Amino acid sequence: MDTIIKKPTTPDALLTNRLQKFFRWEMFLIILVALVFVMNSYLSPYFLDPWNLSDATFNFTEKALIALPMAMLIIAKEIDISVAAIISLSSTLMGLVAQLGAPIYLVVLMGILVGAACGLVNGVLVTQFKIPSIVVTIGTMSLFRGISYILLGDQVIREYPEGFDFFGQGYVYWVFSFELVLFVVFALGFYWLLHRTTFGRYTFAIGNNPTASYYSGIKVDKHRLILFTLVGLMSGVAAVLLTSRLGSTRPSIAMGWELSIITMVVLGGVSILGGSGTIGGVVLAVILMGLVTFGMGLLNIPGIVMTIIVGLMLISVVSLPVLISLYKGKKAKVL
Amino acid sequence: MNDAIFSLKKVSKVFPGVKALDEVDLHLYPGQVTALIGENGAGKSTLVKTMTGIYQPDGGEIIFDGKPVYFHSPHDSHALGITAIHQETVLFDDLTVAENIFLGNYPMKKGPMTKFSIDWPTMVARSQEILSSINAHMDPNQILRELSIGQKHMVGIARALSVDAKVVILDEPTAALSHHEIHELYDLVNNLKQKGKAILFITHKFDEVFILADRYTVFRDGCFVGEGFIKDTNETQLVEMMVARSIDETYPKKTVEIGETLLEVSNLCHTTEFANISFSLKKGEILGVYGLVGSGRTEVMQALFGTARHVTGSIKMNGKEVTIHSPRDAIDHGIVYVPEERQKQGIVLELPIVQNVSLPQMERLTKHGQIDEENEMSLARQYCERLQVKASSWQEKVMNLSGGNQQKVVIAKWLATNPKVIILDEPTKGIDIGSKAAVHEFMSELVDSGLAVIMVSSELPEILGMSDRILVMNEGLIVGELAREEATPEKVVSLATGGTVTC
Numbered sequence: 001m002d003t004i005i006k007k008p009t010t011p012d013a014l015l016t017n018r019l020q021k022f023f024r025w026e027m028f029l030i031i032l033v034a035l036v037f038v039m040n041s042y043l044s045p046y047f048l049d050p051w052n053l054s055d056a057t058f059n060f061t062e063k064a065l066i067a068l069p070m071a072m073l074i075i076a077k078e079i080d081i082s083v084a085a086i087i088s089l090s091s092t093l094m095g096l097v098a099q100l101g102a103p104i105y106l107v108v109l110m111g112i113l114v115g116a117a118c119g120l121v122n123g124v125l126v127t128q129f130k131i132p133s134i135v136v137t138i139g140t141m142s143l144f145r146g147i148s149y150i151l152l153g154d155q156v157i158r159e160y161p162e163g164f165d166f167f168g169q170g171y172v173y174w175v176f177s178f179e180l181v182l183f184v185v186f187a188l189g190f191y192w193l194l195h196r197t198t199f200g201r202y203t204f205a206i207g208n209n210p211t212a213s214y215y216s217g218i219k220v221d222k223h224r225l226i227l228f229t230l231v232g233l234m235s236g237v238a239a240v241l242l243t244s245r246l247g248s249t250r251p252s253i254a255m256g257w258e259l260s261i262i263t264m265v266v267l268g269g270v271s272i273l274g275g276s277g278t279i280g281g282v283v284l285a286v287i288l289m290g291l292v293t294f295g296m297g298l299l300n301i302p303g304i305v306m307t308i309i310v311g312l313m314l315i316s317v318v319s320l321p322v323l324i325s326l327y328k329g330k331k332a333k334v335l
Numbered sequence: 336m337n338d339a340i341f342s343l344k345k346v347s348k349v350f351p352g353v354k355a356l357d358e359v360d361l362h363l364y365p366g367q368v369t370a371l372i373g374e375n376g377a378g379k380s381t382l383v384k385t386m387t388g389i390y391q392p393d394g395g396e397i398i399f400d401g402k403p404v405y406f407h408s409p410h411d412s413h414a415l416g417i418t419a420i421h422q423e424t425v426l427f428d429d430l431t432v433a434e435n436i437f438l439g440n441y442p443m444k445k446g447p448m449t450k451f452s453i454d455w456p457t458m459v460a461r462s463q464e465i466l467s468s469i470n471a472h473m474d475p476n477q478i479l480r481e482l483s484i485g486q487k488h489m490v491g492i493a494r495a496l497s498v499d500a501k502v503v504i505l506d507e508p509t510a511a512l513s514h515h516e517i518h519e520l521y522d523l524v525n526n527l528k529q530k531g532k533a534i535l536f537i538t539h540k541f542d543e544v545f546i547l548a549d550r551y552t553v554f555r556d557g558c559f560v561g562e563g564f565i566k567d568t569n570e571t572q573l574v575e576m577m578v579a580r581s582i583d584e585t586y587p588k589k590t591v592e593i594g595e596t597l598l599e600v601s602n603l604c605h606t607t608e609f610a611n612i613s614f615s616l617k618k619g620e621i622l623g624v625y626g627l628v629g630s631g632r633t634e635v636m637q638a639l640f641g642t643a644r645h646v647t648g649s650i651k652m653n654g655k656e657v658t659i660h661s662p663r664d665a666i667d668h669g670i671v672y673v674p675e676e677r678q679k680q681g682i683v684l685e686l687p688i689v690q691n692v693s694l695p696q697m698e699r700l701t702k703h704g705q706i707d708e709e710n711e712m713s714l715a716r717q718y719c720e721r722l723q724v725k726a727s728s729w730q731e732k733v734m735n736l737s738g739g740n741q742q743k744v745v746i747a748k749w750l751a752t753n754p755k756v757i758i759l760d761e762p763t764k765g766i767d768i769g770s771k772a773a774v775h776e777f778m779s780e781l782v783d784s785g786l787a788v789i790m791v792s793s794e795l796p797e798i799l800g801m802s803d804r805i806l807v808m809n810e811g812l813i814v815g816e817l818a819r820e821e822a823t824p825e826k827v828v829s830l831a832t833g834g835t836v837t838c
Contacts, residue, residue, distance in 0.1 A: 010719070012689075012712055013730040196705045198697040205694055208685040215642065215672070215680045216694040216748070217663040275685055 025269035029284035032317070036288060040295035047298055054175035056294035058168075058245065060264075061179040062238040063257055064286040067264040068190040069231045071282045072200075074265055076207045076227055077274030080122055082137040083235045084257035085144035090114040090239035092148040095157030095249035104161050111243070112236040118144055119232015123225035133228075141258070148251040157249040168245025179241050186234075191279040203227070207274035263314050264289060338401070340365050340533045341386075341417070341502050346395035348381050355381040358395060359559040361552050363502055363533035368524060370548035370565070371537045372577055374795055378557040379537050383506050386535075387419045388412035416501035420491050420508055426479055433462035433475035436494045465493045469523045485516040492523065503527055504535045507628075509543060521547060539627050540832050541570050553577055571825070578795060578824035586800030587772070589779045593803070594618030596654075597787045598670070598756050600639070603648035608634040609811035612648070616756060616787045621778060623802025624791045626831055631811035632791050633675060636758050639789075640672035641665045652755070666695055669755035673745050673762060675791075677738075681745040684734035688726055689715040691733055692748045718747035723773060739770020746777065757781065758789045763797060775801060795824055807831050 040047045047053075066083050073080055094111040102110070118140070125136040170178045194200035202223050205213040214220045243249055268285035270277030292313065296306050339362035348356040356378045363369050373379050384390040386397070388406030396403050399415055406412045426435050437458050444452045462475035471489035479487060488508065495503060505524070509517045524547055527534060536547055544551065545565065553560040553576040560576050596615050603612040609631035616622050626632040637643040639650065641659040650657055652668050659665045665672070674680040682691055692715040693700055700711050715729055722743040726736055733741055742762065749757060759778070763771040778788055778801060792798050798805055805822050807815040807830040815830040 010716075010724075010726055011728045012716065013728050192705075198701050198706060201690065201694075201697055201706060205683050205686060205690075209679070209683040211680050212683050213694070215640075215662050215674060216683075217661075217666040218694070219661070219663060 026278065026280050026284060028320075029267075029269070029281060029288060033284060033288050033291065036291045036295065040291060040298070043295065044298040047295065050175045052298075053294075054177060054180070056290055056297075057177065057180045057183075059293060060286055060290040061177075061183045062241050062245075063261050064183055064264065064283075065186055065238045065241070066231065066234050066257075067261050067268075067282055067286060068186055068279065069227070069234045070261055071265045071268065071270045071277055071279060072190070072194055072203050073227045073231050074262075074270050074272060075194075075274060075277045076203045076224060077210065078126065078133040078224060078227065079262070080119070080133065080137045080228060080231045081258045081262070082118070082122060082141040082144055083231060083261060084254045085141045085148075086115050086118040086232055086235040087239040087242060087254040087257065088148045088251055089118060089144040090236045091243045091249045091253050092151050092157075092251060094239065094243055095160075096151065098160050098164075099157055102161070104164050107161065107164060108167070108240050111240040112233060115236020115239060116229055116233040119229040119235070120225070122232065123228030126228065127221040127225050145251065152249070152251045155250075158247060160244070160247060164244055165247060166244070168241045168243070168247075179245070182237075182241070186237075187279065187283050194279050199223075199226075204275065207276075260289075263310070267314055267317060339363055339398075340400055342398040343382075343386070344396050344398065346382075346385060346392045346397065348378075348385055348390055349393050355557050356385065356392075357557045357559075359554060359557070360562070361535075361559075362562070363535055364550070365501075365533050366528055366531045367549040368528055368534045368536050368547050369550040369552060370544045371535055371552050371554065372539075372544065372573060373554035374539075374577060374793075377554040377577075379554060380506065381557075382554070383419055383421070383504055383535075383537070386412065386502075386504060387417060413498065416499055417504070418495040418498060418500040418502070419504035419506060420488075420495045421506045426487055426491060426494075428480040429478065431476050431478055432466070432473060432482075432490055432493075433459050435479055435490050436462050436465065436475075436497050438494070440497065461497070462493070465496055469493060469496070469526070470519050488516070489519075492520075496527075500532060502533045502535070504537070506537045507539065508536075509538065509540065517543075541573065541829075542833065544573070545570070570829075574825050574828055578828060586797075587776045587779050588801060589783055591619040591779075591782045593620050594785070597652065599649075599651040599654075601649050601651075603635065603638060603646060603650070605631075605634060605638065605643060605647075605811075606645045608643070609638075609808075612813060614806055614813065614816070616789060618785055618787055619782045620803045621782055621788045621790055621801055623798040623805040624789060624808060625793065625795070625798045625805055625827055626791075626808035627793065629810075630808040630831065632808045633760055635808075636672060636760055636789065636791055639665065639670060639758060666752060666754075669753075670758065671695075671749035671752060671754040671756070672758045673742070673749060673760060675760040675764060677742060677745060682733050682741055682748075684741075685732060687730045687732055688719060688724065688736075688744055689729045691744055692718060692751055695748060695752050714751055715747070718751045719744065721750070722747045722777060737770070739773070742770065742774065746774070750781075754786065756787045756789065758791070760791045761793065762790060763792070763794065795827060798827065799824060809833050 070080065070083065090111045093114045094107050097110050098107050122133070122136055122140055125131055126133045167178055172178055172181045194203065202213065202218050205216070205218060206220055206223060210220050242254060246253070264285050265282055266272055267289065268277065268282035270282065289310065292310065293306060296309065341363040343359060343361040345358040345360065346356055347354065347358050359378065359382065361371070361382070371379055371382070381390065385392050388409045388411050391406065397406070398404070404415065427438065430438070442454045442457045442461065443449045444454045459475045466473060466475065469489060469492060471486070471493065473482065473486060479490065482490070492508070508520060524534060524536065538544060548565050550562065551565055551568065551573065552562040553573065555577060594617055597618050598616040600615070601613045604610045612635050614622070624632050634643055638646040639659065641661045641664050650659060652670070657668050659668065659670070678684060683694070689712055693711045697706065700707050700714070712729065719729065724740050724743045724747065726740065733744055736744065762774050778790065782788055790798070790801060799822055803819050805817045805827060806813050807817070807827055809831055817826060
């Protein structure tokens with residue numbers, strides 16, 4: 001007689017897991033975005049105009065392009081606060097070669113390569129000299145911008161080749177600017193990189209436990225080096241867009257951007273302690289911040305008040321899950 | 336003979352699933368050194384924590400100076416003058432020696448600001464006094480980070496003596512010390528003895544017991560085995576008390592045909608941790624490596640896995656010389672390592688089971704640059720089912736599993752890479768008995784399927800029960816190699832402790 005022994009099987013994933021996944025941070029951000037959208041359209045009749053909305057995107061696309069690799073870097077337990085200084089140095093060198101009469105492709109290439117090189121410097125300092133990334137990038141933040149000041153002084157460079165303005169001011173189709181389209185393309189690319197590839201998986205593993213990752217055969221330092229270079233490279237791309245949009249270079253360009261970029265990343269649900277986060281969340285946070293600032297702009301709210309509101313928004317939104325878990329009686333994970 | 340100043344009577348301590356202490360007795364007498372002897376897992380550390388108020392006993396009573404006492408917290412036992420020097424003393428690397436000695440107990444200036452201002456000159460002077468009384472010559476103003484491990488230990492001892500202690504507990508104080516420093520410690524213990532302190536000396540090393548102790552108490556598996564005067568006993572008797580066990584623990588050891596030599600290590604040396612390590616490993620063999628903490632066993636394994644630096648010597652796989660500079664190299668050559676520090680080195684707790692299993696071989700699971708999640712899942716499912724990992728789903732985060740199941744995930748991860756040699760460093764440390772048996776059973780299965788296993792363990796029964804051959808290490812050297820048939824607990828322990836019992 002054969003008796004059929006039913007072995008208890010472990011399911012690949014539980015339904016509750018999937019539900020949890022659906023109702024996580026992104027859902028919350030989507031609701032916020034929808035709320036702000038509805039509020040704005042009630043508050044101002046100009047809000048729903050496609051051209052107005054399109055204009056609003058210029059406020060964040062360049063920062064958002066850096067927020068994408070920054071999210072990956074922060075997930076890997078590192079940070080780069082020299083990004084705005086990288087924009088400055090890369091814009092300065094673009095301006096200098098443009099002054100010498102370089103063609104468009106060379107100017108653009110220069111901007112991107114300088115960015116990548118700056119990122120590489122950060123990466124080498126962090127991985128080879130074992131200095132914490134926050135210290136390294138505080139240092140290079142002054143260093144990169146300092147070099148721009150030495151090279152330019154009070155000078156402003158405006159001599160860009162004909163057609164260079166397309167990157168920052170041009171439209172690909174109807175209201176869709178080149179900047180916006182580029183952001184969408186890169187957002188999809190980074191989504192794929194972080195959530196679908198081995199590289200992305202390693203990023204999460206390293207951010208959660210670098211030692212165990214190393215013991216599992218991951219080349220942790222090489223990975224970090226690539227991430228820093230990627231952040232630098234995207235800062236270079238942003239520098240091209242910004243310089244083209246403004247049509248000029250000065251050393252004080254993009255001052256203070258690093259904080260708004262990190263704000264976008266954190267608001268997007270990326271843990272500042274590393275290990276978790278999604279590109280989807282960052283994109284939603286970018287849209288949320290764009291809508292809020294645009295709405296406030298339409299209502300003629302002064303800039304200072306705007307920064308206060310953005311700051312309050314960041315703190316309240318980020319502390320909300322902690323408050324909810326406290327309410328549920330679960331001990332909030334502080335560290 | 337005067338009365339005991341500190342006694343434990345039928346004290347028990349229960350943890351979920353384990354009876355760490357089972358009605359144990361212990362008596363300490365003023366002016367005498369009592370040695371507490373027992374294997375790893377005998378309950379020594381739990382005992383120390385119970386005596387110092389870190390744990391509260393679940394039964395029995397503690398008697399101090401003739402009166403029963405109850406310690407709600409370490410503060411209570413400290414107030415009575417019970418002080419412990421732990422294996423790994425908690426000190427602060429960035430504070431000075433004097434600050435470490437008086438931490439939390441700073442001498443304060445007199446006057447209205449007494450709560451806020453530390454009396455630095457007094458503190459430094461008293462530190463100097465304590466340090467010179469224990470023959471530790473160092474500047475109280477030195478930052479701790481700059482000291483050697485041995486010196487740090489002396490600071491830990493000075494810290495324990497900064498309060499007026501009546502009972503001093505030394506928990507394996509010599510584990511991290513050099514030969515010279517050990518002798519200084521002996522003088523110190525004798526010094527304390529003369530001052531009339533009651534001393535509990537916990538150690539694995541028999542030579543120390545016979546040099547220092549007046550009395551002994553032996554524990555085994557959380558139970559009290561016996562006590563008496565050192566002068567009435569000898570090493571053989573103590574070893575027997577310590578390791579003798581009813582052979583009701585059976586190990587699922589299978590007879591496996593031993594194949595050709597797979598791994599050959601010759602003359603492996605490290606600048607500080609070990610020297611002249613040579614051994615070979617054959618297909619189908621379980622090689623047990625036994626040694627005390629600090630004997631260099633883990634460091635040798637880390638050298639084989641590429642995580643130790645400054646290593647010289649040669650490693651051959653299948654007769655071919657290989658260079659291993661990183662875990663990646665080792666994995667590619669078929670050597671994998673299940674580390675002792677599982678949560679730190681073995682596994683990414685926050686990631687799901689499936690992603691932990693696939694981590695070392697992501698590249699193989701990638702199709703057109705993209706992770707093939709179906710393939711990944713089936714790999715994880717296959718190996719986790721083989722190891723009988725218990726989880727609600729394979730997407731469950733590893734942090735939600737029990738220690739035993741976490742260990743199974745680590746092993747599953749490595750098996751999935753099709754290794755040739757698997758190194759298990761304390762594979763059953765801190766896991767429950769059921770999982771232990773599963774891990775042991777699995778080791779037998781592994782060698783049956785043609786792998787070679789190196790098992791590092793400080794659990795004697797495990798070493799004796801599972802190994803085909805046993806290497807014994809002491810102070811960075813291989814001090815003996817025993818075949819399964821000739822290995823006895825006494826031989827292994829005495830080799831590892833540098834004892835005098837001849838094999």
